[in-house]
Amino acid sequence: MSRVSSVCDVEDTPEDRYFLNNPKPESLDDLILKTSNFMNNCNKSENNDKIVLVTSGGTSVPLENNTVRFIDNFSAGTRGASSAEQFLFKGYKVIFLHREFSLQPFNRHFMRFTNVSFLDYFDSNGEIAPKYKKELVEMKRLSDLYKDQLLMLTFTSVNDYLWALRSIAILLNNRNCIFYLAAAVSDFYVPYDKLPEHKIQSRSEFQDESKKKHINESGKLVLDLDPVPKFLRDLVQTWANNSMIISFKLETDPNLLIVKAKQALENYNHQLVIGNLLDTRNREVVILSEKTADETWIRMTDEELKQTCIEELIVDNITQRHTEWINSSD
Ligand code: PAZ
Structure with a gap:
């Protein structure tokens, strides 16, 4: 076809x-x-x-x-x-x-864990902590390769x-x-022509009059996508x-x-x-x-x-x- x-x-x-x-x-x-x-x-x-x-x-x-x-x-x-x-x-x-x-x-193996932060990869002398060294060296090798x-x-x-x-x-x-x-x-x-230029204001007196109003009479944010x-x-x-x-x-x-x-x-x-x-x-x-x-x-x-x-x-x-x-x- x-x-x-x-x-x-x-x-x-x-x-x-x-x-x-x-x-x-x-x-x-x-x-x-x-x-x-x-x-x-x-x-x-x-x-x-x-x-x-x-x-x-x-x-x-x-x-x-x-x-x-x-x-x-x-x-x-x-x-x-x-x-x-x-x-x-x-x-x-x-x-x-x-x-x-x-x-x-390659970097993903060391990013965004809930139980390990960036500084945990190092010991107090700034050397790579032994626990992580093998994997770090291997991923660095692959990343360079x-x-x-x-x-x-x-x-x-x-x-x-x-x-x-x-x-x-x-x-x-x-x-x-x-x-x-x-x-x-x-x-x-x-769409771009409906996008307010500045931060949407929660109080009506600060709303951008040139664009569609986003906050209604009850103070709710109304989105139109x-x-x-x-x-x-x-x-x-x-x-x-x-x-x-x-x-x-x-x-x-x-x-x-x-x-x-x-x-x-x-x-x-x-x-x-x-x-x-x-x-x-x-x-x-x-x-x-x-x-x-x-x-x-x-x-x-x-x-x-x-x-x-x-x-x-x-x-x-x-x-x-x-x-x-x-x-x-x-
Ligand atoms: O990035 P991730 O591993 O957390 O999730 C992957 C995923 C579920 C976003 C991906 O496999 C996927 O299905 N992407 C298309 C999503 C969609 O239907 O638009």
Whole structure:
């Protein structure tokens, strides 16, 4: 089934209008430059590098242009950071587009624990505490080893994310590339023309008269969010129509997981959806394929989880499918 839409098909869709009405982030040109340089380095080697874009972490939705308040999407960044490590081990070059301050490959082993803080890694002389030394040395070794194969890019808001995704996709659009979309992307946002410039004031006399009022007569904050347009369709049909695209589906209701994952495959017509439930995401995922219409469950026991992480099995499965997919189109 063809995923390509021609230039003549361009319509005035919510997706098209989004980029006209929501301004480009200031950091975008720098992100494009870094990605182009990374791609040029990849293309210098003669062995047709395989590249994966891993998106990771949650996007935020600012409620003010000078942002004090925002709505956030859940995601620590474990799936993305851990998968990025596994892709590097498999010889892929990795573009890691992640939420600023979320977990990062190799560093993730020492970040954001409730029972260990940064200073706990050192003894009173500032030396690495013996208990952590072996793992620190190993992760430092891996991080240095793969530093030229890994490009770190960041986003914060859903607007940063969408502009970045579109720009990277256009640069990356070829069969050797995988889009592995593990980021948790907001479904609703405040469009730029409705965004108050300054912090929303709780007292009505200080409210910005030029914009829609946010505090009603009873003193309640009233939010009016628009749906985020469905960019997966643009990614699959236009921006990256030569690449392999894998989206993730997070649910909390087990009865909805397969239904929603199948719906995503049918709606967007991409190669794979990986479904997971919030509570069990670290030990259980299901992979659904466009081609075979089968469900492949990957499940890990507590014992197995002591040896490795589920991303090792996911990435092993995905990279095999990628190789078959490239070969099938030769
Ligand atoms: O980052 P994390 O390991 O805490 O969680 C990963 C995840 C559940 C956000 C990811 O596997 C996922 O499902 N991402 C897509 C979320 C969505 O449906 O938009």
